[in-house]
Amino acid sequence: xxxxxxxxxxxxxxxxxxxxxxxxxxxxxxxxxxxxxxxxxxxxxxxxxxxxxxxxxxxxxxxxxxxxxxxxxxxxxxxxxxxxxxxxxxxxxxxxxxxxxxxxxxxxxxxxxxxxxxxxxxxxxxxxxxxxxxxxxxxxxxxxxxxxxxxxxxxxxxxxxxxxxxxxxxxxxxxxxxxxxxxxxxxxxxxxxxxxxxxxxxxxxxxxxxxxxxxxxxxxxxxxxxxxxxxxxxxxxxxxxxxxxxxxxxxxxxxxxxxxxxxxxxxxxxxxxxxxxxxxxxxxxxxxxxxxxxxxxxxxxxxxxxxxxxxxxxxxxxxxxxxxxxxxxxxxxxxxxxxxxxxxxxxxxxxxxxxxxxxxxxxxxxxxxxxxxxxxxxxxxxxxxxxxxxxxxxxxxxxxxxxxxxxxxxxxxxxxxxxxxxxxxxxxxxxxxxxxxxxxxxxxxxxxxxxxxxxxxxxxxxxxxxxxxxxxxxxxxxxxxxxxxxxxxxxxx
Ligand SMILES: Nc1nc2c(ncn2[C@@H]2O[C@H](COP(=O)(O)OP(=O)(O)OP(=O)(O)O)[C@@H](O)[C@H]2O)c(=O)[nH]1
Numbered sequence: 001x002x003x004x005x006x007x008x009x010x011x012x013x014x015x016x017x018x019x020x021x022x023x024x025x026x027x028x029x030x031x032x033x034x035x036x037x038x039x040x041x042x043x044x045x046x047x048x049x050x051x052x053x054x055x056x057x058x059x060x061x062x063x064x065x066x067x068x069x070x071x072x073x074x075x076x077x078x079x080x081x082x083x084x085x086x087x088x089x090x091x092x093x094x095x096x097x098x099x100x101x102x103x104x105x106x107x108x109x110x111x112x113x114x115x116x117x118x119x120x121x122x123x124x125x126x127x128x129x130x131x132x133x134x135x136x137x138x139x140x141x142x143x144x145x146x147x148x149x150x151x152x153x154x155x156x157x158x159x160x161x162x163x164x165x166x167x168x169x170x171x172x173x174x175x176x177x178x179x180x181x182x183x184x185x186x187x188x189x190x191x192x193x194x195x196x197x198x199x200x201x202x203x204x205x206x207x208x209x210x211x212x213x214x215x216x217x218x219x220x221x222x223x224x225x226x227x228x229x230x231x232x233x234x235x236x237x238x239x240x241x242x243x244x245x246x247x248x249x250x251x252x253x254x255x256x257x258x259x260x261x262x263x264x265x266x267x268x269x270x271x272x273x274x275x276x277x278x279x280x281x282x283x284x285x286x287x288x289x290x291x292x293x294x295x296x297x298x299x300x301x302x303x304x305x306x307x308x309x310x311x312x313x314x315x316x317x318x319x320x321x322x323x324x325x326x327x328x329x330x331x332x333x334x335x336x337x338x339x340x341x342x343x344x345x346x347x348x349x350x351x352x353x354x355x356x357x358x359x360x361x362x363x364x365x366x367x368x369x370x371x372x373x374x375x376x377x378x379x380x381x382x383x384x385x386x387x388x389x390x391x392x393x394x395x396x397x398x399x400x401x402x403x404x405x406x407x408x409x410x411x412x413x414x415x416x417x418x419x420x421x422x423x424x425x426x427x428x429x430x431x432x433x434x435x436x437x438x439x440x441x442x443x444x445x446x447x448x449x450x451x452x453x454x455x456x457x458x459x460x461x462x463x464x465x466x467x468x469x470x471x472x473x474x475x476x477x478x479x480x481x482x483x484x485x486x487x488x489x490x491x492x493x
Pocket of ligand 1: 336369373375385411
């Protein structure tokens with residue numbers, strides 16, 4: 001596996017098109033990873049927000065319920081005492097000023113006349129004589145809890161929870177009633193205090209209590225948006241609809257008040273037998289996704305930069321590797337013919353000789369020299385001489401196997417090493433080269449010139465550890481070929 005990856009890397013390092021494709025794939029993968037991270041982060045933030053909304057909702061529901069039952073019992077006791085003549089208006093006033101909730105208390109006798117009052121109770125209830133339960137219901141007074149909302153009223157003191165309790169004597173006779181008023185302003189203040197202690201919903205957090213029975217908003221509080229009033233239910237159709245249609249859960253909706261996308265948690269309030277009240281705590285999507293949007297923008301800005309950087313780095317690395325390879329190649333090859341140079345031949349031959357010795361295999365060496373090359377140079381110039389050298393190198397290369405090595409030692413002198421080749425086989429290779437070179441024709445202006453080559457052959461002796469002595473013998477054989485009349489092959493055992 002690691003080998004395959006390594007091979008792929010090497011292939012990519014040699015082929016720029018492959019490298020680019022690989023880079024494109026890597027960048028696409030990175031983009032996919034970034035998208036997956038953003039999706040996960042968004043989901044995580046949403047879950048976290050829902051948790052906060054749920055906790056806030058529970059906190060507030062608890063506060064509302066406790067407040068209501070506290071006020072309920074406080075007013076019941078006080079109302080009874082006043083109707084029995086055991087307490088007076090000063091007790092009412094004390095209770096009203098001491099309680100952070102009660103904005104007003106009013107005690108009515110059995111005939112519906114106001115006996116005592118303290119603070120402010122909205123006018124709308126003032127005339128309503130809740131002398132008994134039946135009448136209270138007729139006046140749309142829900143037992144224990146009646147949320148008053150006055151459309152168009154800017155003052156929050158005009159909206160809130162009005163509790164109407166019927167007071168009866170020991171024998172069940174009607175004594176009168178007590179009305180207590182918890183204003184929206186007080187509720188909002190207390191709510192903000194508890195929220196500051198608990199969970200911060202930010203600028204866009206809103207709490208709405210919905211009367212499911214009448215499909216209208218009973219109470220509305222924004223964490224900071226004091227301009228929003230209960231009674232503006234025509235703008236709040238969506239949460240009202242959600243709250244009336246579904247039970248507890250999470251809702252996502254589009255607010256028609258400010259056009260924001262909101263996420264909210266619905267909680268049923270325990271007050272009343274009918275579970276009539278539904279609380280919706282919501283927050284603007286842009287607010288809870290604020291940090292997510294920052295990450296999105298950061299990634300959108302950073303990704304192209306990082307992609308460009310990676311692209312450039314990969315290309316620089318590719319160019320460096322190509323240069324290194326080219327330098328390594330140049331240091332081991334003859335620039336004119338592309339054959340191995342002396343240094344490469346010496347390294348290679350050293351290895352080949354020790355292998356031949358170890359395995360007792362023959363190794364033959366050929367020394368080749370073009371005949372009268374100086375004349376070609378002198379007559380046709382160096383450029384034509386170079387062409388002749390290149391053409392001769394091509395001939396030599398064609399005659400060899402992959403395991404053989406041909407080198408140019410300088411000038412018009414070439415050397416060939418033939419591993420696992422006997423002298424007889426080497427002689428036939430040399431003859432083949434000689435014949436091909438003599439058939440070569442190289443263009444020199446309007447003319448075509450021909451050339452011949454002399455070749456000396458020898459084999460590596462079993463006691464020889466390097467190719468030096470064999471190279472000398474091959475040179476001697478070449479010398480003999482030159483003296484023998486050139487264009488011939490001479491063998492020296
Ligand atoms: N064109 C060209 N000529 C070269 C190069 N290297 C060496 N020579 C020339 O090769 C010639 C070698 O000549 P000699 O060594 O006298 O040998 P020759 O003329 O081939 O004679 P014999 O070897 O005796 O047949 C010289 O003229 C060198 O200048 C080269 O890279 N290109």
